[in-house]
Amino acid sequence: MQKERPIVIPIASGKGGVGKTFVSVNISYALAELGKKTVLLDLDFGGANIHTCMGYDTAPDGVGNFLNQRNMKLPDYLLTTTNDNLKFIPGDAEMVGIANISAAQKRKLINQIMNLDADYVVLDLGAGSTYNTIDFFMMSSFGVIVATPEITSILNAYALLKNSIFRLLFVGLKKYPEAKEVFTGLMKKGGESAWKINELLDMLFEIDPEIHAETATIIDTFNPKIIINMANKPQDLAMGEKLRKISKNYLNIEMEYIGFLYRDKIVERSIEERKPLYQIAPDSQTYQTVVRMAYKIVNAKKMPYFLLDIDSYDESLEILMEEATDDLATKIDGYNELADENLISINELLSIVKNLEYENISLKRKIEELEQALLKVKR
Ligand SMILES: Nc1ncnc2c1ncn2[C@@H]1O[C@H](COP(=O)(O)OP(=O)(O)OP(=O)(O)O)[C@@H](O)[C@H]1O
Ligand SMILES: [Mg+2]
Structure with missing residues (x-):
């Protein structure tokens, strides 16, 4: 009999430092506490750090080593935690050098994640909407976006949602040339x-x-x-509402709220002591909120959890090229929408555009390097 595949829960954010790792670690423990066999995987290619939350000074071999070795299987890297139901796979030093993983590596990783022996697999992703993050975010219709109630965090969360839906449409419409043309036409217009x-x-x-x-x-x-x-005050909930509203209005995306967490000193203590909240403060309001989120995840009605066909991962590089060209226009377009909704001031918009221009130049440079490397391999 074929084994049931695990439910994948990718945790992403538009902006860094908003609490993805904190949420990933503690939701994983809460799922484990609810009796679910859970695996937590560090897929933050820019700054893997789950191992520190688990009490390790340096990361044992994990995802990076797996991607570089031919004969290893993902379960070979599972490490135990203080809860028998929870295992984790760290991101290691080897992961840093492979920020742009190949389509073949990505498929190998995705295939093995889907075959892990677990009820839930939680993925701690890197911040931003790079194509790597989006590909892993697309592994599930249960993707979770963490944002803080600040404008830049909400803006970047919106950009992540928008890039994700564009990625889905790009792949979905590929087989209909006429439809794809309409779509790319609209994307180009998006800059205006x-x-x-x-x-x-x-x-x-x-x-x-x-x-x-x-x-x-x-x-x-x-x-x-x-x-x-x-969050600092109950009114901060309104920022999440704005994100939900604008995503529904412009992108037709129905987003479900699964949690609202206050800034809490206990979180800092948990990081300092390298212990999860359920060990140091199981009765705290913060941990209880995390447990409620885990309940919501466990009780959610099941969806097809895999949004993209595994074969679409071959197209990643092609999409990366297209994205970089259109990226700036698309991103600025997102901010237009927020300005329309009076969510953002002209000055904020200007400073964001400056940052984006800088980001875009570095991205293009990276792609050129990648192309050169590809040419060398092909020769
Ligand atoms: N609810 C909270 N209350 C207080 N501090 C918090 C809370 N959530 C997260 N933090 C703190 O914010 C910092 C960033 O959290 P975390 O590392 O989880 O973010 P991240 O999104 O994973 O960051 P990165 O993008 O760098 O991976 C940490 O020092 C953490 O202790
Ligand atoms: Mg993190």
Whole structure:
């Protein structure tokens, strides 16, 4: 009999330092406490640090070593924790050098994650919307986005959602050239003015009602969850509401709230002592909120958990090229939408655009390096 695949819960954020690792570690413990066999995987290629939360000074071999070795299997790297139901796989020093993992490596990793012997696999992802993060975020319709109630965090969370849905549409519409042309046309226009996914759906309906229906289903299956972390006051909930509203309005994405966490000194203590909250403060409001989130995850109605076909991972590099070209336009477009909703001031917008321009130049440089490396390999 074929074994049931685990439910994958990727934890992502637009901006760094918002509490992804804290949430990943503590949700994993809470799932384990609820009796679920859980594996926590460190997939933050930019700054893997779950091992420190688990009491290790340096990371034992983990994901990086697995990607570089031919004969190792992912379960070979499982480490135990203080809860029998929870195991973890660290990100190690070898992971840092492979920020741009190849499609083959990614497929190997994804395949083995899907075959782990667990009820739940929690992925702690890197911040931002690089194509690596999005590919792993797309492993599940249960993706969780962590944001703090600050404007830049909300903006970047929105950019992550937008890039994710574009990634899904890009792959979904690939087999219909006419539809894809309409989509890329709208994306190019995006730099000038904001457009809504509903416009795309209307245009697709004109081309072919079946393509329209298929696309609407793709969008429907994408139901990311949101956590607002490090809130200072109940009113901070409004920032999450704004993100939900604008995502529904512009991207047709239905996001479910699964948690609202206050800034709490106990979290700092937990990091300092390198112990999870359930060990040092199981009765704290913060840990109890995390447990409620785990309940929500366990009781969520099951969705097709794998959004992209494994074969689509071959296209990553091609998509990366397209993305970098359109990236700036698309991102600025996202900010237009937020300005429309009076969520952001002109000065904030200007400083964000400056940062984006800088990011875009470095991204293009990285792609050139990658192309050179590819040419060398092909020769
Ligand atoms: N609810 C909270 N209350 C107080 N401090 C918090 C809370 N959540 C996270 N922190 C603190 O914020 C810092 C960043 O948290 P964390 O490392 O989990 O973020 P991250 O999103 O994983 O960051 P990165 O993008 O660098 O991986 C940590 O020092 C953590 O202790
Ligand atoms: Mg982290």
